[in-house]
Amino acid sequence: MSAATKTRLDVVPLSRHIGAEIRGIDLREKPDDETIKAIYQAWLDHLVIIFPEQKLSQEDLVRVTNYFGEQGMPRRPPKFFPKGYSSLLPGIMLISNIRENGEPIGALPDGEMMFHHDMIHSEKPDKATLLYSVEIPSSGGNTLFASGYAAYDTLDPSIRNKLDGRMARHHYNYGSVVKGDQKGTEAFGECLHPVFRTHDDTGRKAVYVNRLMTIGVEGMGQTEAEPLLEAVFDHAEKPEFVYEHVWRLGDLLLWDNRCSSHARRDFPSTERRLMLRTTVKGAARPY
Ligand SMILES: [Fe+2]
Numbered sequence: 001m002s003a004a005t006k007t008r009l010d011v012v013p014l015s016r017h018i019g020a021e022i023r024g025i026d027l028r029e030k031p032d033d034e035t036i037k038a039i040y041q042a043w044l045d046h047l048v049i050i051f052p053e054q055k056l057s058q059e060d061l062v063r064v065t066n067y068f069g070e071q072g073m074p075r076r077p078p079k080f081f082p083k084g085y086s087s088l089l090p091g092i093m094l095i096s097n098i099r100e101n102g103e104p105i106g107a108l109p110d111g112e113m114m115f116h117h118d119m120i121h122s123e124k125p126d127k128a129t130l131l132y133s134v135e136i137p138s139s140g141g142n143t144l145f146a147s148g149y150a151a152y153d154t155l156d157p158s159i160r161n162k163l164d165g166r167m168a169r170h171h172y173n174y175g176s177v178v179k180g181d182q183k184g185t186e187a188f189g190e191c192l193h194p195v196f197r198t199h200d201d202t203g204r205k206a207v208y209v210n211r212l213m214t215i216g217v218e219g220m221g222q223t224e225a226e227p228l229l230e231a232v233f234d235h236a237e238k239p240e241f242v243y244e245h246v247w248r249l250g251d252l253l254l255w256d257n258r259c260s261s262h263a264r265r266d267f268p269s270t271e272r273r274l275m276l277r278t279t280v281k282g283a284a285r286p287y
Pocket residue numbers: 116117118262
């Protein structure tokens with residue numbers, strides 16, 4: 001292949017605004033640099049990318065994570081491991097409802113989970129999250145992804161003008177799936193970020209507030225802020241801006257927390273769900 005030949009990826013969009021499947025790549029092999037660049041560009045274009053039918057080791061997952069930036073480190077290692085795992089590489093988290101010795105091994109509370117941006121309640125939220133499916137329930141547990149770009153571009157100008165240039169306050173009790181529920185732990189994070197965020201790779205603006213974690217707008221009373229935020233949440237979660245992913249074994253998903261939010265459907269708590277999760281660190285404070 002000559003240097004001028006462009007790497008061609010088999011990228012299949014899954015909805016109008018968000019989500020694409022990248023076919024024909026086995027991530028056990030390191031792609032060449034041109035292909036990695038093309039994958040990164042496909043991710044910027046589609047916000048969420050899916051690599052189906054992967055058979056990844058933990059080392060493979062860590063290597064792939066590093067194609068997208070510096071890997072983040074999880075808050076805490078698991079207390080117990082499920083069958084087949086005696087240890088985890090640094091930076092890999094278990095997302096699971098499986099219980100060993102009566103305690104859940106991974107951070108996965110039951111129930112439907114509201115739309116959110118991962119770690120928006122921290123100063124430098126993760127840029128990306130990767131999730132690799134190892135065990136899935138027979139039904140349910142779908143992940144929904146919403147494009148913050150599409151929501152921003154089509155937001156009612158009268159709402160957008162009131163919130164433009166303002167900062168939103170985010171609060172998260174770890175483990176909560178619905179704002180203010182009893183599933184959260186005592187540990188929480190809180191932070192201010194722009195209501196509309198500029199993406200540091202694409203320069204595009206995206207809605208950067210969500211129903212699970214956003215609790216107010218700086219310099220605005222709650223009676224004014226709450227209905228405005230509710231209107232933005234309702235708009236951002238409209239089906240036309242959303243792709244709903246039905247998990248298959250061996251799916252590797254990568255999503256962009258700078259310009260998309262996600263939610264999870266409920267699944268039978270009697271069935272096992274096990275995912276490996278890694279993150280990519282954000283480069284800067286959101287602006
Ligand atoms: Fe999440």
